Amino acid sequence: MGHNTPRGTSPLVLTIDTMNPNVKNVEYAVRGPIVQRAVQIEKELREGVKKPFTEVIKANIGDAHAMGQQPITFFRQVLALCSYPELLKDNMFPEDAKSRARRILQACGGSSLGAYSASQGIDCVRQDVARYIERRDGGVPCDPDNVYLTSGASDGIVTMLKLLVCGEGASKTGVMISIPQYPLYSAALAELGAVQVNYYLNEEKCWSMDLSELERSLAEARKHCNPKVLCIINPGNPTGQVQSRQCIEDVIRFAAKEHLFLMADEVYQDNVYAEGCQFHSFKKVLFELGPQYSNTVELVSFHSTSKCYMGECGFRGGYMEVINMDPEVKAQLIKLVSVRLCPAVPGQALMDLVVNSPQPGEPSYTTFMKERTTTLSLLAEKAKLTEEILNTVPGITCNPVQGAMYSFPNISLPQKAIKEAKALGQAPDMFYCMKMLEETGICLVPGSGFGQKDGTYHFRMTILPPTDKLKLLLAKVKEFHQKFTRQYS
């Protein structure tokens, strides 16, 4: 008989007391109470409720199209052709779009996006991914057999953690994640019942990784669990930093020495804006360190169609490349992904287009490059703008947004506000963001949703709104912060 459910005491089988306790422990701020309230306020506005603002501006999630970014024409043409191949007979689409569509369809069962694919993903897409990785990494070889297509990077991350987590008590798997982190990691670890091992990014040094902090965190963790995995997000979410080559090298040496499996979340690999910053893939650096490292260190890297210049979140496309995985485990991974049959095929097709985009000489090349460059330059401009304006606000300090799509400024909150928040049982920056939402319609995510050093407060704001709206938003944030500070001083 049930441990929490002596039969007959509740009319329901599934209650908060009888459900999976790991699920209960999950927290997920990006779509948490602030966002739910924002949706409610939007509804109230539609119903004519009077507010001190006329629209909710959502700067809480890295959802580029929702913020007005336009899709890449070429990608959507090919997707339309694949969806309705009758269009191949028409003359309205460029030849390169048609040939990409034909190639994808040929690789699908019955030449249809509607057939299940191989669970690891369509063969030719994995081959294209492998060639893309080789080009990106200056020729470091990539075996398509190491590539797995996924339903967004989220799916890949959860799948890899699922493979890695085991044990109970002091031998339970520990997974090192950066703080602040993207909350998918903490959520997945809670769900799997793994131990979350925090290492703190160095806010003073533009959110870089400190070797000494990694060492501290690991030593601490070894006292109570079995730390096996080290996760890195680069470029960073929510922190917007781009790690230096040196830092990546240090991290790899550390992982090798300490026998850690590396998980590199590189979904923002094209989102690098700051002068002097460059994206270095963990794979490339690993191979540059020589065979002693490249033959032994286990590394998985994640990519996605959701970010970069494409911002195609809704398609849930993504891939992961796994290096140095035990062949027996590989068979287990393939079995595991088979249970859900396959990632959505339109997302696989889109991933293919990202890694096999129009080339010089092809009819769509010029437009493609123009669209890509425009989007990325706009993002770079907005990254700069955000940093600059936020730093004009007394009490707000914002690191450069070197990459990704977010600023994560430090905010000073008056003691009185902190007290009031605590009295309400709220994190102080949650209290602040909730007030900002109610007064200005701006929806941000409090730093507490990502983790932060005790006693510091932040919010995460995307740089995605169109420039005009972003300026307005930043002006409102400034005004609100000043008012809030006065009110609670």
Add this chain to the structure above:
Amino acid sequence: MGHNTPRGTSPLVLTIDTMNPNVKNVEYAVRGPIVQRAVQIEKELREGVKKPFTEVIKANIGDAHAMGQQPITFFRQVLALCSYPELLKDNMFPEDAKSRARRILQACGGSSLGAYSASQGIDCVRQDVARYIERRDGGVPCDPDNVYLTSGASDGIVTMLKLLVCGEGASKTGVMISIPQYPLYSAALAELGAVQVNYYLNEEKCWSMDLSELERSLAEARKHCNPKVLCIINPGNPTGQVQSRQCIEDVIRFAAKEHLFLMADEVYQDNVYAEGCQFHSFKKVLFELGPQYSNTVELVSFHSTSKCYMGECGFRGGYMEVINMDPEVKAQLIKLVSVRLCPAVPGQALMDLVVNSPQPGEPSYTTFMKERTTTLSLLAEKAKLTEEILNTVPGITCNPVQGAMYSFPNISLPQKAIKEAKALGQAPDMFYCMKMLEETGICLVPGSGFGQKDGTYHFRMTILPPTDKLKLLLAKVKEFHQKFTRQYS
């Protein structure tokens, strides 16, 4: 330090000994060794290796488009319009396709399929699903708040099991599943570390559910775990039966009396072929039993874009409706699905089209109905054909394929074959199917992959190949079975 991984003994962090043992316990026959060998054989054929056949015929998976079934024109037109909205300006598409596309796009962030949707699914799609369910169930009300869009039914099933499973030892959650079953269930239970509780379908009575067998199974399970969930697949996979209204009523009364959460997998709800058979949704029957049941029995029902007349597996569309769920648990469910952000939006769009298909008077209605009817009549014809031909083979007994997409005939295997299989460490029907694949190129799944009564043997064969190919396939199966029987007698 690691319980299985004393540091230093293996050069790798993740090995078969250190990985998640629950994942290791997962079995998944539909894409298991037979299918892997089939893929290999296809490769060998392409490379010119001589075989006693020229092509592999895959009758192992319910993948309609891969078997040549054509997609519904209207669905694909709308998907193309949604992918590349420039096409809305064109005159090549019918007005109803355009208006559906506009409606879907309006409900998407930034009017783009590329934006993340609400985690529960796009609002207007959930509303359309609710109206569809109400029509299907003769007016029984459906609240869109109870509807969750999913990445195929697989995703919904795993999510619900994840919520339901907890406890350790004798209080571990037990989940009752039919044997034979669709192996997603056993795989998900293994992954979650839940207890699989088998109840056997009655092969003699056309794979119906016996109340006495449910009672036996439950009583048995209560000795060692906490059975909380009862799963039913109707129409059945792999067994092709359609449960009677009386049977469904009995099952609901049983669940109510025994305090079980009902999971009804109804992905084949339009796939009903046999004279006198009809699909009855669990929801409808539940409400017909009156408020004593409809207000208390917890029920989730799953549907998908992958089956029925559409067969759109690759899009990974699906929904679930959850009745009588504790509001606190509902909040937990919404949080849980938020972690993965949202189901693929093209799949959501497709799900919308399925539940909001062309209506009389709309320009696409006639073509839509013709395509739908043709596909379903062909399936009905092939269901009959399969049953008839298989039953002409001495040693093969096949129940009527009343619905779904599969036959699951009983095969008599000679003692000598059983011995030889056991010597090889193989299930006898795996041995049989592997031999059939090597000799004829036909790819079936052995009954042991789905579960079956001890000492009985089966295979699952889809009815999806085009009629001509199906006839050829059945003739080959017949010939093989006779040869096999002679060889081992």
